[in-house]
Amino acid sequence: MSESYAKRAAELDAADELASVRARFVLDDVVYLDGNSLGALPRSVPGRVEDVVRRQWGSLRIRSWDESGWWTAPERIGDRIAPLVGAAAGQTVVGDSTSVNLFKALVGAVRLAGEGRDEILVDATTFPTDGYIAASAARLTGCTLRPVAPDEVPGAVGPRTAVVLLNHVDYRTGRLYDLPSLTAAVHAAGALVVWDLCHSAGALPVGLDEHGVDLAVGCTYKYLNGGPGSPAFLYIRRDLQARFDSPLPGWNSHADPFGMTPDFSPAPGALRGRVGTPDILSMLALEAALEVWDDVSVSAVRAKSLALTDFFLECVAAYVPQGAVESVTPSAHADRGSQVALRCQGADAVMRSLIERGVVGDFRAPDVLRFGFTPLYVGFGDVERAARVLAEVLAGEPAGAPV
Amino acid sequence: MSESYAKRAAELDAADELASVRARFVLDDVVYLDGNSLGALPRSVPGRVEDVVRRQWGSLRIRSWDESGWWTAPERIGDRIAPLVGAAAGQTVVGDSTSVNLFKALVGAVRLAGEGRDEILVDATTFPTDGYIAASAARLTGCTLRPVAPDEVPGAVGPRTAVVLLNHVDYRTGRLYDLPSLTAAVHAAGALVVWDLCHSAGALPVGLDEHGVDLAVGCTYKYLNGGPGSPAFLYIRRDLQARFDSPLPGWNSHADPFGMTPDFSPAPGALRGRVGTPDILSMLALEAALEVWDDVSVSAVRAKSLALTDFFLECVAAYVPQGAVESVTPSAHADRGSQVALRCQGADAVMRSLIERGVVGDFRAPDVLRFGFTPLYVGFGDVERAARVLAEVLAGEPAGAPV
CATH class of the missing domain: 3.90.1150.10 (Aspartate Aminotransferase, domain 1)
Incomplete structure (x- = not known):
């Protein structure tokens, strides 16, 4: 048989x-079916990382913030991920962990939802960190947190709902949820939706722009093969950016970071999703890893x-x-x-x-x-x-x- | 002359x-006086990073979370930094940016300060990100933010003060502030202090334990030479840990991360300062960089x-x-x-x-x-x-x- x-x-x-794409990765005789936890090493990565360490850091040192494009890496790499999740350029930044980006997205969404909306709905079957972060966002914004099964969201979302946090693919069962219809249901109730794309980015079409998703986050070390703990991404839909009010306003999200002014004036666009100094080694390893997607x-x-x-x-x-x-x-x-x-x-x-x-x-x-x-x-x-x-x-x- | x-x-x-320590770094004929922005490359780093990429990630893949010590890196490397800032083991974790750690420390401090204390004092001359993050922490916790010159803190701190955020060394003037006496003044008013050690860690004695500092954060890419955007550290004094209530409770700060339970139960010790998956490449580069301190x-x-x-x-x-x-x-x-x-x-x-x-x-x-x-x-x-x-x-x- x-x-x-x-x-x-x-x-x-x-x-x-x-089939030929496999040769772009370092693999052996093992059948590696854990790329949904840690993607395999792309062959484009080791040489790039060596250049970043030895030449960009070791030789150019501080000059690399400009000359090696370190400073603009979060938005440049965000724009490289964007087409993989169906987003036009200028809406995605890379940096921080998925958990930290969830926090930005949820608090930002509550503030975008405005007065009278004081409830956060969260996928009851979610990867735990999403629930913990949602609870913290609710507590800090004075919202109520209500866990609901994703299928029940259309009936549960209502006039008091500020934001619904959903997983595109369940980390445990591998179930894919219907992003277009759930997004539409949330919007019909006047609320915002945050999608966690950890288990779908790089695995299947997402269509963020097409389906009018408000905010999304995702990790880059699973199907995007960015390496262990590589920085996550945050998507902020273009027409929401001007009003996006991050709970983590760092000097990297300031309109004039080197002005060093005491008052915070947020940068335009997706840049206001940045926070502190980006972790360049992990970030540029991810950039090299994304080259496997070129064709x-x-x-x-x-x-x-x-x-x-x-x-x-x-x-x-x-x-x-x-x-x-x-x-x-x-x-x-x-x-x-x-x-x-x-x-x-x-x-x-x-x-x-x-x-x-x-x-x-x-x-x-x-x-x-x-x-x-x-x-x-x-x-x-x-x-x-x-x-x-x-x-x-x-x-x-x-x-x-x-x- | x-x-x-x-x-x-x-x-x-x-x-x-x-003098002989200089040979542990990659340097050239340039007089490099910008190590207070980005430290030079230690020779111990490139080989380690290559091993992390090629063998730990490329060959062991997912097994490295256990076998290569990835999972415990945040607290292990925290303990390596601890003696450099005068801290006993078990109080320091590495991860996230300085800005994100400031947010954890400030919100955590307000919660530790308890009822009736609804004011955050911040160094008026601070590096801007500290002020922006302090404003966000104040807004989310219902506190008032008051900028004061560090010298005026003893007169300004009072019964309503929850926490005072101070810089150990001013990023612009290079002025060193008196950590022992300012800490004592804050404590005399019943408030907590958060010290930003970005410009002192690795440059001068800090004495966190000796002076009873409550919470501290610092970056690792200046005098600790961890590389561009290497992860920051967070110190939580031992006797405050059991009550430290992070605003960023991720699955990495859970007592049983792989239990995947919907309720958050914080890990004991400094581990509750962790959030999401650590950025291993940047973190292990830092670990290698810290070897220059061995003697x-x-x-x-x-x-x-x-x-x-x-x-x-x-x-x-x-x-x-x-x-x-x-x-x-x-x-x-x-x-x-x-x-x-x-x-x-x-x-x-x-x-x-x-x-x-x-x-x-x-x-x-x-x-x-x-x-x-x-x-x-x-x-x-x-x-x-x-x-x-x-x-x-x-x-x-x-x-x-x-x-």
């Missing part, structure tokens, strides 16, 4: 228009992503005894991100065995195996092997010869 | 117990710093025609940081000429030449040359042969 799936995998790999379209990535996850579910259904695992990832394409999450007994130990056998996913408590599929470097052969090794582990078979 | 100062410089360099004491650095700035002022007085420049840096050692700031006409153009002639300081509007002296790599010969070239520029002399 596995021979027919292996043959199918080989055929799919041969027809894969993104790659998000729609091609999405098509391959769905084919990969379809094929994985198919192989799992064929290889793994019925009932041993249960997918918590929706089967409908419209509801699926770029990962597959399988519940099973002893998931923690199962994942350790998988990793020992060269298939790297991750475990999320209490019982979920997460497999992320980065179409830029994961192939169909990887998918077949992952499902086959999973079946071996679940059957208690000894590890086979290294593949 | 310049021969006698050059001879003195040579003698001072020969007797300098820190260097801050008191030796301070002694050399005062000798360097004394000698610079002496050479300037000897070389530069009277009245051409005016030092705004205090002459008393107790009031001087590790920089000298000179006012002069056309300071912007003068600094450009200095840089063209291989003496790198910086210009701060409207009329200040700033010269920072990092004792780890600046020698007395550098100092004599800087003063001599300054005199040449001010006298309108053509550039001499390269030194």
